[in-house]
Amino acid sequence: MSAHIRVRVSVTGVVQGVGFRPTVARIAAAHRLSGFVRNDAGSVQCEFEGPRPQVDAAIHALRTDPPPLARIDTFDVTARPLGGDPGFRIVDSATSGDENARTLVPPDIATCPDCRRELFDPADRRHGHPFITCTNCGPRYTVITDLPYDRPATTMAGFALCARCAAEYTDPADRRYHAQTIACHDCGPQLTWDGPGSGGAPLESATAALRAAMIVAIKGVGGYHLACRADDDEAVAALRRRKNRPAKPFAVMVADVDAARRICVVDTAAEQALTSSAAPIVLRPARPGGVSVEVAPGLGDLGVMLAYTPVHHLLFAGLDVPALVMTSANQGGSPIVFRDENLDWIDGLADAVLGHDRPIHVPCEDSVVGIADDGAEIPLRRSRGYAPLPVALDVPAPTVLATGGDLKTTFALTDERGRVHLSSHLGDMADPRTQDCFTAAVDHLMFLTATVPVAVAHDMHPRYATTGWAQRHGGPREAVQHHHAHAMSLLAEHRLLGRPMLAITYDGTGFGTDGTIWGGELLAITGATEFTRVGHVAPFWLPGGEGAVRQPARIALDLLRRAGIDPADDLPPVVTLGPTGMHVLTQQLARGVGCVPTTSMGRLFDAVASLLGVCQQVTYEGQAAVELEHLARRGRPCAALRMDVTAGVIDPAPVIAGLVEGLRAGAAREDLARTFHDAVSDATVRAAAAAAADAGITTVGLTGGVFANRLLLAGISAGVRARGLTVLTHRVVPCNDGGVALGQAAVAALRLAAAGERSGPCVSVSPAG
Structure with missing residues (x-):
């Protein structure tokens, strides 16, 4: 008979909000082990006790088959004295320990296949429940107010579990075991309707309004959308007039992949992107006659996404339309509306509002990706489904806040573990309301990561609103040239900081070191923080x-x-x-x-x-x-x-x-x-x-917003490779200004590290945003 042992397993990464503790408990039960599992601010801690073969098997199972949405950064196993626990328990989250060690905040996840199946099963008690979720799907980043990730630290705190939901929550065999956002018809959030037929059922009223070619504001996971029929020229044209958006393409939403195939070309790579847990908008060649020409005038592509919340799925079940326009509820340049009290921001845009009473803590717009010739995703806007997951710098460096650019604004926040946490897309910083949202989002992410920067990195352009924001917030600042930041973002995402690269940085506008407007630059990156302009x-x-x-x-x-x-x-x-x-x-x-x-x-x-x-x-x-x-x-x-x-x-x-x-x-x-x-x-x-x-130099990097052009990206990539050179392109952050904050953060952190900077914090943080 094997001797009993006890081990502690400490796991960091995306390990909260993804069903990690229930998975640990099920593994322990399968191997007949005692012990416990709990969250703390920076990790999941579990202890397994039992015969050595079973403990080893449990460790192997956890390491090799974690929950599908988890991302393990570290996995440490240490010996512990025997405890003699009577069984295995999920215990309350720990509040002691290193409060500066925070776990990674998970992104919002599209409704999983199991929940979709239950949603449309008349025999299931959550049949038709607009907020069905489980440990494998649902809102995360947009509802989390604090860590460790438990229900009281989310915007679901005000919805007390009914007896049946509480039983599922405490049943280790249930898919909703310790799922923090679960609810049902009896105890969960409720839909509301403000529009024609007020007083009737919200979903039925909304589908009737959409069928009638009205424009409906729909509250989603990270904010409100404006929706209308995508096959109705007059409805789409009306939306364009109201938003003052005469030509910019609209994204469309469809019920499923089959519906997507009817309006655009969907190959294997596109299907994988569409059906991923992030459920981004995917740019695909349009099929003639699939939707109104008003959706994307003058273009051959459509931005298509699948329904990714239960409300979306229920709406399509009641509609007989090929697609819905689904665009951010805002005026051009302003931030997306996400608070119910700010619906006056879109007065005159929508004919009706389909809302609900689950608060959104931070806004998060839809992500956008293209598909490269090799089938890889090309990120064009990194937001819902990806933010605020970090990129590893792989170098220890001081903590830095990088404010990004003025358009497609995102910010980045480094921590002392050498990670860069990336915000969601925030919009155009020229709008004062975007600046307010920017400040609130910075406070929230600093709070969740327990990180206070010692310096703020910003663009060299003296008239950028992000530069002004950095100046107003005081403390040490690091100005980073725009195209240098583009190049360093590419090296950072490939974990190649410090390697030489010839960066082709093509974009619209960037303030040059000579005071002129650059945008067609060849930069030799030859050190951690240095570059030489070698062509233009x-x-x-x-x-x-x-x-x-x-x-x-x-x-x-x-x-x-x-x-x-x-x-x-x-x-x-x-x-x-x-x-x-x-x-x-x-x-x-x-x-x-x-x-x-x-x-x-x-x-x-x-x-x-x-x-x-x-x-x-x-x-x-x-x-x-x-x-x-x-x-x-x-x-x-x-x-x-x-x-x-x-x-x-x-x-x-x-x-x-x-x-x-x-x-x-x-x-x-x-x-x-x-x-x-x-x-x-x-x-x-x-x-x-x-x-x-x-x-x-033998490596060439392609970066800057011009490389969203797939013809140019393919042509230059092929030509450079034909010269025997290695090519780097973006696969994690956008090539456009949505990725520039990562490069700013990398440059500033490396500069400060080289200077031995260890000064005190320069940006204040308010609790829970």
């Missing part, structure tokens, strides 16, 4: 600064001038500007008055979109470039146009001249658009290969 797009002008971003014909006119092209009225930018505009711009360019110099690849794409007549008025960030890419996907190269590359400077003038020649010869716009893409890829590969060889 040849400078051109933005006549009128931000006005040129909105009206790219102005930029096109300057590029025509630099290419030696007579801007005759057969060219689309000239027609757009008209005689008066042409007179003003010609004088402005001759004198250089109000002309902002830039090297931006994003602005170059905008100018070519204007030159080809694709987009003359930009109403959302990246519109011209996105529409140009979608046009190019339908084309074939019609000429071998090449940009000049001299000493790392990429001059587009020869290609601009070639495009004009093609236009005047009657070439198809889609073929010219494709030719331009190929020319950019070719020039970039030549410049990068030469710069990498000069610096002795």
